[in-house]
Amino acid sequence: MNKHYDVIVVGAVSMGIAAGYYLSRQGVKVLLVDAFNPPHTNASHHGDTRVIRHAYGEGREYVPLALRAQELWDELEKMSYLKIFSRVGALGFGPKGESPFIDEAIASAKEFDLSIELLSSKEISKRWPGIAIPENYEAFFEPNSGVLWSENCIRMYRELAKVHGADIVVNSPVEDIQTYEDSVTVVTKNRN
Numbered sequence: 718m719n720k721h722y723d724v725i726v727v728g729a730v731s732m733g734i735a736a737g738y739y740l741s742r743q744g745v746k747v748l749l750v751d752a753f754n755p756p757h758t759n760a761s762h763h764g765d766t767r768v769i770r771h772a773y774g775e776g777r778e779y780v781p782l783a784l785r786a787q788e789l790w791d792e793l794e795k796m797s798y799l800k801i802f803s804r805v806g807a808l809g810f811g812p813k814g815e816s817p818f819i820d821e822a823i824a825s826a827k828e829f830d831l832s833i834e835l836l837s838s839k840e841i842s843k844r845w846p847g848i849a850i851p852e853n854y855e856a857f858f859e860p861n862s863g864v865l866w867s868e869n870c871i872r873m874y875r876e877l878a879k880v881h882g883a884d885i886v887v888n889s890p891v892e893d894i895q896t897y898e899d900s901v902t903v904v905t906k907n908r909n
């Protein structure tokens with residue numbers, strides 16, 4: 718098959734299928750290609766859920782990105798007949814004074830005015846009887862974070878990308894990408 722597209726996305730799961738959806742929604746002619754049939758068991762979306770946190774121990778500069786991502790997940794949830802996001806909250810804890818990750822997450826929440834609760838080990842055990850942490854630990858709970866139903870997210874983006882005109886080719890590993898001055902040819906195991 719020789720067809721022409723504005724954008725060809727190789728890998729049509731978490732990143733690729735979302736990119737394909739948003740591009741096709743803007744009127745871009747998109748082809749998505751995957752070695753398997755998304756959602757599938759051979760990539761990192763596999764399984765029921767993935768956590769999304771807003772307070773970021775990895776660095777406060779991620780907070781605006783996480784909040785924007787949350788807006789888009791909430792938008793997807795409204796369009797979806799499948800469950801996309803469960804706002805179950807997220808709990809973080811570590812030894813007080815020895816947990817740069819927890820300290821940064823708390824600082825990031827304060828800087829961006831996120832809703833968090835600072836909790837002692839006793840308060841945690843009272844609220845979640847299955848969790849027991851040492852008394853010298855610091856902990857925080859962010860109620861607005863939660864889990865994404867990752868395979869459903871991919872199912873919905875795939876359906877919506879198709880609605881907006883994206884083509885998807887599955888079970889077709891890309892074997893070569895030939896680049897020319899003003900175009901590329903993507904060669905798959907099964908066809909071009």
Ligand SMILES: Cc1cc2nc3c(=O)[nH]c(=O)nc-3n(C[C@H](O)[C@H](O)[C@H](O)COP(=O)(O)OP(=O)(O)OC[C@H]3O[C@@H](n4cnc5c(N)ncnc54)[C@H](O)[C@@H]3O)c2cc1C
Binds near residue numbers: 731751752755769892
């Ligand atoms: C165990 C685990 C737990 C995680 N937990 C979380 C979490 O709680 N929260 C969070 O935000 N993130 C989490 N992550 C990370 C998150 O899941 C990944 O960052 C994300 O799913 C990556 O998606 P991706 O689309 O970039 O890549 P991948 O999932 O790696 O997908 C790559 C895709 O490309 C396709 N592909 C590869 N080569 C070719 C080829 N030659 N031709 C055609 N197709 C090809 C593959 O088939 C696959 O579908 C976790 C990851 C793992 C593994």
